Amino acid sequence: MNTICEVNVQRYPFDDQECLVELSTWGYAMNEVNLIVPNDPQLDTRLYVQSGEWIYVSFSVILNNITDDMNTYRTVQFKLKFERRWLxxxxxxxxxxxxxxxxxxxxxxxxxxxxxxxxxxxxxxxxxxxxxxxxxxxxxxxxxxxxxxxxxxxxxxxxxxxxxxxxxxxxxxxxKDETQRIHFLLQKFADYVIAPITCLPCRKKNTVADLTSSDIKLQDTVVRNDDKENIMKNHERSQRIPSSTKNVLGAEQADRMSCREFAIVLDIFLFRVSAFSLxxxxxxxxxxxxx
The missing domain is CATH 1.20.58 (Methane Monooxygenase Hydroxylase; Chain G, domain 1)
Incomplete structure (x- = not known):
């Protein structure tokens, strides 16, 4: 006797399958042929062949009565449960x-x-x-x-x-060219979306701090230690002076990031967003x- 089981692979490869084998007496009512099962049915596994893909778990027996206008028929359902070897x-x-x-x-x-x-x-x-x-x-x-x-x-x-x-x-x-600036909307996106995730203000502060310390070390080779404070003041003053690029592009456009700077920051932003999504x-x- 061959039987076919309906497969549910929704949880593949951690799925388990239940095979239902139903026996019934065609054309014979219960008063003619009665199917019975013991109170504590046991499955004989002596002839069961181990599978490399499935593990036998358990079985159960269910008795059902089907009644028509004249007679009552009995069916026996054997439910076998198997679990896939997922290792x-x-x-x-x-x-x-x-x-x-x-x-x-x-x-x-x-x-x-x-x-x-x-x-x-x-x-x-x-x-x-x-x-x-x-x-x-x-x-x-x-x-x-x-x-x-x-x-x-x-x-x-x-x-x-x-x-x-x-x-x-x-x-x-x-x-793109280093002098080319990003669009106004991309700058807003960088300020309000990218900056909080990539900590862009922190990066700018660290960059300025690194530049300041490197300038002090460079000047310290030819200037006395007493002039370090003056160098710091001159550097901060130079940061507030508009550059030649700002004079050409205008103050509003010069405040925008260059395309290359935006690409570097966008790369970090996309990595963090994709890692969180994954x-x-x-x-x-x-x-x-x-x-």
């Missing part, structure tokens, strides 16, 4: 997916002037296509529900595509699969 799939699929996720957001850590940023992003994106193909080949095509792992990989492919497009935009901004998505999927 192999964790090394075969889950570990490469996690490692590729880390590589995907690491594209924003690649230096902008290295020339490998875009190629790195495209390589990681293609690896996700291969992983999605492997997962699809391991899933039965007749499942009534979609695997959460497959949905997760689809979202990662979308995130990888967006990451690649954003990397192209960042490289475009970085390779962590949130992975945590949600993990909780759903494990619980």
């Amino acid at each position: 192999f799939y964790s090394q075969y699929l889950l570990l490469p997916i996690m490692m590729n996720s880390v590589l995907m957001i690491s594209v924003f850590l690649v230096p902008l002037d290295s020339g490998e940023k875009l190629g790195f992003s495209l390589t990681v994106l293609l690896s996700y296509v291969v992983l999605l193909t492997i997962v699809t080949d391991n899933l039965p095509p007749i499942s009534t529900k979609t695997s959460v792992l497959q949905i997760y990989l689809s979202f990662l492919m979308i995130l990888g595509t967006v990451t690649t497009l954003l990397s192209i935009w960042v490289l475009t901004l970085y390779n 962590f949130l998505l992975t945590l949600t999927i993990t909780i759903f699969l494990v619980t």
Whole structure:
């Protein structure tokens, strides 16, 4: 006797399946053929062959009576529960997916002037296509529900595509002329959105402090120690004097960041946002699969 089980791979590869085997007496009522089960039924597993993919968990027996206009018929349902061995799939699929996720957001850590940023992003994106193909080949095509792992990989492919497009935009901004300023709206976006996440004001203070200390060390070789305070005052005064660029572009435009500066800050912002999004998505999927 052969039986077919409906497969639910929604929690693949941490899924468990229940196979229902139903026996009934066709054309014979209960007064003619009565199906009974013992009070404490036991499953004989002597002929059971261990599977490399599934683990037998438990079974149960359910008696049902079907009544028509004249007779009552009895059916016996045997429910067998199996659990998938997930350790192999964790090394075969889950570990490469996690490692590729880390590589995907690491594209924003690649230096902008290295020339490998875009190629790195495209390589990681293609690896996700291969992983999605492997997962699809391991899933039965007749499942009534979609695997959460497959949905997760689809979202990662979308995130990888967006990451690649954003990397192209960042490289475009970085390779523009150093004197070219960003748009007024991008400056507002940098001030109110990027600055709180990347701590842009802190970076500016650190830059000014580093410049000040380096100038003092340079001047200290030819100037006496008593003149350090004068050097500090002269440096602060020079910071308040408008530069030649401000005179040409105007005060309002000169206050904007250059395209290269914005590209560097945007790279840091995109890394932190993508890392948080990936962590949130992975945590949600993990909780759903494990619980």
